[in-house]
Amino acid sequence: MSSDPKLLEGSIAVSQPFDLDVCLNSGQAFAWFQRENAWLGAIRQTAFALRQEKDRLFYHTSAPSFPESDALLRHYFALDDDYEKIRRRLPRDPFLRSAMRFGAGLRILRQDPWECLAGFILSSAKQIVHIRQIWQEVARRWGMPLELRGEGEGVAQPPPAVKKNTAGGGCATWLPVYSFPDPDKMAVLSEADLRSCGMGFRAPYLLHAAQQIAGGEPDLASLRNLPVEKAREKLMRLRGVGQKIADCALLFSLGKNEAFPVDTWILRVLRRVYFRNKRRVRPARLRSFAAGHFGPHGGLAQQYLFHYARMHPHFLAR
DNA sequence: GCCCAGGCCATTT
DNA sequence: AAATGGCATGGG
Numbered sequence: 001m002s003s004d005p006k007l008l009e010g011s012i013a014v015s016q017p018f019d020l021d022v023c024l025n026s027g028q029a030f031a032w033f034q035r036e037n038a039w040l041g042a043i044r045q046t047a048f049a050l051r052q053e054k055d056r057l058f059y060h061t062s063a064p065s066f067p068e069s070d071a072l073l074r075h076y077f078a079l080d081d082d083y084e085k086i087r088r089r090l091p092r093d094p095f096l097r098s099a100m101r102f103g104a105g106l107r108i109l110r111q112d113p114w115e116c117l118a119g120f121i122l123s124s125a126k127q128i129v130h131i132r133q134i135w136q137e138v139a140r141r142w143g144m145p146l147e148l149r150g151e152g153e154g155v156a157q158p159p160p161a162v163k164k165n166t167a168g169g170g171c172a173t174w175l176p177v178y179s180f181p182d183p184d185k186m187a188v189l190s191e192a193d194l195r196s197c198g199m200g201f202r203a204p205y206l207l208h209a210a211q212q213i214a215g216g217e218p219d220l221a222s223l224r225n226l227p228v229e230k231a232r233e234k235l236m237r238l239r240g241v242g243q244k245i246a247d248c249a250l251l252f253s254l255g256k257n258e259a260f261p262v263d264t265w266i267l268r269v270l271r272r273v274y275f276r277n278k279r280r281v282r283p284a285r286l287r288s289f290a291a292g293h294f295g296p297h298g299g300l301a302q303q304y305l306f307h308y309a310r311m312h313p314h315f316l317a318r
Numbered sequence: 319g320c321c322c323a324g325g326c327c328a329t330t331t
Numbered sequence: 332a333a334a335t336g337g338c339a340t341g342g343g
Binding site for chain 2: 027121123130202262265
Binding site: 129133195202203214238282301 | 340
């Protein structure tokens with residue numbers, strides 16, 4: 001219960017455009033799942049249950065202290081970035097502006113590079129719901145169980161103000177949260193281990209990436225300090241990592257705000273809106289257009305477009 | 319049963 | 332260079 005001294009509850013006042021649901025449901029991170037009114041997941045080795053109410057982010061966490069939980073959340077959601085200012089630097093084209101209005105509160109997460117890369121290796125030719133399922137299975141089997149309350153319970157409590165399931169007088173049951181296994185941990189698994197999580201032909205790619213990264217090549221953390229082209233080139237040396245997956249890792253975990261991943265949704269949006277419905281415009285052309293048009297914060301623009309398209313499937317129909 | 323999914327790779331034209 | 336087909340698996 002909330003009287004458990006091990007359970008840390010807190011909240012953060014957010015004075016920024018911020019919508020938790022949009023951030024965690026926009027296909028950036030696959031580690032979070034919704035239970036009742038809360039999002040459950042982990043930031044590296046720290047479990048959180050999150051719920052937003054207006055301009056306040058409420059949480060329960062396994063973090064040992066408020067300074068640590070506060071810092072983790074502020075960093076992960078980039079709450080100290082000035083998104084009003086960033087949004088003003090995006091182009092004023094009408095379609096982007098309406099996508100920005102629709103997705104107000106969307107932010108680029110600052111994920112762990114390994115987790116982000118692994119998630120997007122799993123993402124190819126998969127729907128987001130299924131990527132989440134595979135992620136959870138991998139985490140459940142080889143990650144660390146993270147207790148949101150005292151040791152031995154294995155059950156997380158809902159965050160503040162979340163309604164409990166009062167049927168039968170019992171508390172709601174919350175699934176335990178697991179961290180995602182490190183490269184070292186994954187590197188010693190077999191391809192069959194990974195395949196048994198349902199990831200199919202992506203298994204050898206993920207295993208190879210884990211082994212490479214565990215061996216220090218590439219050193220993901222150091223990619224942050226390279227120019228985006230060099231960092232992308234290193235990522236693309238990994239089998240199963242093309243430009244799209246590399247750009248996702250660069251944008252969502254390595255601070256490359258100009259990275260503009262072109263996936264099937266963005267492909268269709270750009271062709272339809274910015275190339276007047278022309279078929280046969282090739283991805284390379286779209287990428288160079290996007291780099292020039294959307295500029296140094298193109299990645300955020302890309303997320304607005306992606307989110308808008310995915311929430312308006314009829315818009316791209318036909 | 320169909321279809322396709324935040325792709326990538328090897329193989330053909 | 333640019334267009335295919337194959338790849339595993341599950342959800343709609």
